[in-house]
Amino acid sequence: MHRAIYFVAFLCLISSGIVRSQPFWSVGPKLGYTFGDNGGFTGGFEVTYFPQNLNFVYGLTMDVNFWHEHTSIHLGIESWNWLGIDVGPGIDVGPTLFFSKEKTNFGLSIIAWGGLFLYPYYELGIPFNGELFHSVGCYLKFPIGLNLDGGG
Numbered sequence: 001m002h003r004a005i006y007f008v009a010f011l012c013l014i015s016s017g018i019v020r021s022q023p024f025w026s027v028g029p030k031l032g033y034t035f036g037d038n039g040g041f042t043g044g045f046e047v048t049y050f051p052q053n054l055n056f057v058y059g060l061t062m063d064v065n066f067w068h069e070h071t072s073i074h075l076g077i078e079s080w081n082w083l084g085i086d087v088g089p090g091i092d093v094g095p096t097l098f099f100s101k102e103k104t105n106f107g108l109s110i111i112a113w114g115g116l117f118l119y120p121y122y123e124l125g126i127p128f129n130g131e132l133f134h135s136v137g138c139y140l141k142f143p144i145g146l147n148l149d150g151g152g
Contacts, residue, residue, distance in 0.1 A: 023051050025144040026059070032121070032137020040068040042135055048078065061092055063109075067133060071099045072125065074109045089114040098127040105130045117141060 026048040034042050044065035050057070063074040076094025092111040097104060105127035113121040118140055125133030 023049070023145075025049055026141045027144060028139055028141035030063075030065075030121070030137055030139045032123070032135045034067055034133055034135040036131070036134065038068045038070075038131070042067050042137065046139055046141065048141070061094070063111075067125075067135075069100055070133075072109070073097045073099075074111075076109065076111070078111075078113075080114070096125060096127070098125065098130060103130075113139065115139075 027046070029045045030043065032042045034040060042065060044063060046061060046063045048059040048061045050059045058077055058079040061074070061076045061078050063072070063076070065072045065074065074092075074094060074096040076092040078090055078092035080090030090113050092109075092113065094109065096107045096109040098107055107125065107127035107130070109123060109125050111121055111123045113119045115138075118138055120138050121136065123133070123135040123137075125135070127133075
């Protein structure tokens, strides 16, 4: 068991170095649960593009979410490289459009996440002129175009 923990820790430590060295895409589905009066199981998918940047690890994201009575499209920027620390939780922040049968609201989503391939998350959806959404769940994301030897 200790070897597995050390191996995962090693992958986390080298992953940001590999990510910095080349651009690539990360895509996958998400499944979660939203709390509150309009709560229930939610699903969707996320696409992230990581441009090559040797100084700071970040990604440009697009999420499509299917909430209980809403659909949302989120565009954001995410990072997990805080103050030079290469491991740890990440955050995604950006504008979101919330669509329902009655109206469309502009808003903001803040998504805290962490993991490697399987990413648990907490999402706070803030539609302007609407109720807040609190969701928890998991992304299952796969890199596309990632050369694991670090070359471009």
